[in-house]
Amino acid sequence: MNCDLSLIDAHIHLDQYDEATRSLVTEQSIVSDWISVSTDLRSAERTLALARNDRRIHPAFGWHPEQPLLSEEAHEQLLRWIDRHHLSMVAVGEVGLPYYYRQQEAVDEVLYEKRLESFIERASRYDVPVILHGVYEDVPTICQLVEKHSVRRAHFHWYKGDERSTDRILSNGHVVSVTPDILYKERTRELVKRVPLEQLLIETDGPWPYEGPLRGEATLPHLLMDVVRTIAQLKRLPEEEVATQITRTTRRFYDL
Numbered sequence: 001m002n003c004d005l006s007l008i009d010a011h012i013h014l015d016q017y018d019e020a021t022r023s024l025v026t027e028q029s030i031v032s033d034w035i036s037v038s039t040d041l042r043s044a045e046r047t048l049a050l051a052r053n054d055r056r057i058h059p060a061f062g063w064h065p066e067q068p069l070l071s072e073e074a075h076e077q078l079l080r081w082i083d084r085h086h087l088s089m090v091a092v093g094e095v096g097l098p099y100y101y102r103q104q105e106a107v108d109e110v111l112y113e114k115r116l117e118s119f120i121e122r123a124s125r126y127d128v129p130v131i132l133h134g135v136y137e138d139v140p141t142i143c144q145l146v147e148k149h150s151v152r153r154a155h156f157h158w159y160k161g162d163e164r165s166t167d168r169i170l171s172n173g174h175v176v177s178v179t180p181d182i183l184y185k186e187r188t189r190e191l192v193k194r195v196p197l198e199q200l201l202i203e204t205d206g207p208w209p210y211e212g213p214l215r216g217e218a219t220l221p222h223l224l225m226d227v228v229r230t231i232a233q234l235k236r237l238p239e240e241e242v243a244t245q246i247t248r249t250t251r252r253f254y255d256l
């Protein structure tokens with residue numbers, strides 16, 4: 001691939017890397033920009049601090065749903081913090097529903113949805129994208145909330161939904177992203193064939209560790225080159241064209 005091309009990592013948790021590994025992520029030339037999401041208030045504060053030191057880091061503020069609910073007071077505190085800092089964020093995220101957490105613990109579904117709705121409402125109010133963690137059966141519920149609040153830009157990250165939901169997301173003009181699991185997951189490869197290149201983003205979700213041929217490897221930017229190469233093969237397009245289009249889509253979607 002042409003070395004002048006730079007990619008954008010559309011979903012990463014930069015605040016979750018240790019300092020040395022984060023330097024490995026940021027001190028290379030493959031990725032030019034990162035959409036760095038947060039998982040709670042502390043994470044949002046850390047992500048904002050990272051972004052203030054490096055203009056290539058674009059922060060998103062939210063609360064990751066795969067954890068026990070916050071108290072009402074702590075949730076309100078996070079929302080007030082987002083309201084105070086909304087001019088610094090490129091998006092609300094990562095937010096969504098607790099697909100994996102509810103396999104271990106009984107959860108208050110109504111309250112999780114209510115909390116998610118308060119974040120989606122923020123995205124609508126500030127007219128910024130919302131970055132969504134929505135897995136399998138949760139996707140239709142999330143789509144409904146996004147539609148209810150007329151959110152213009154929704155990014156379903158590491159997207160894993162059925163074909164009907166995929167078509168619903170795409171026809172509403174939203175985007176989905178794929179991770180390095182495209183190297184070994186047939187489901188992700190099938191998804192890429194279905195999604196127009198103009199609505200597809202790429203991400204590492206780092207520091208998340210991958211499996212298959214990537215087991216034991218640190219999640220670093222070069223993995224996005226492998227993702228682009230695989231998309232190019234599946235779409236039978238030149239790698240440069242794929243990289244250029246995905247970067248263009250990401251810039252436009254996030255107003256970078």
Ligand SMILES: [Zn+2]
Pocket residue numbers: 011012013037094205
């Ligand atoms: Zn994530």
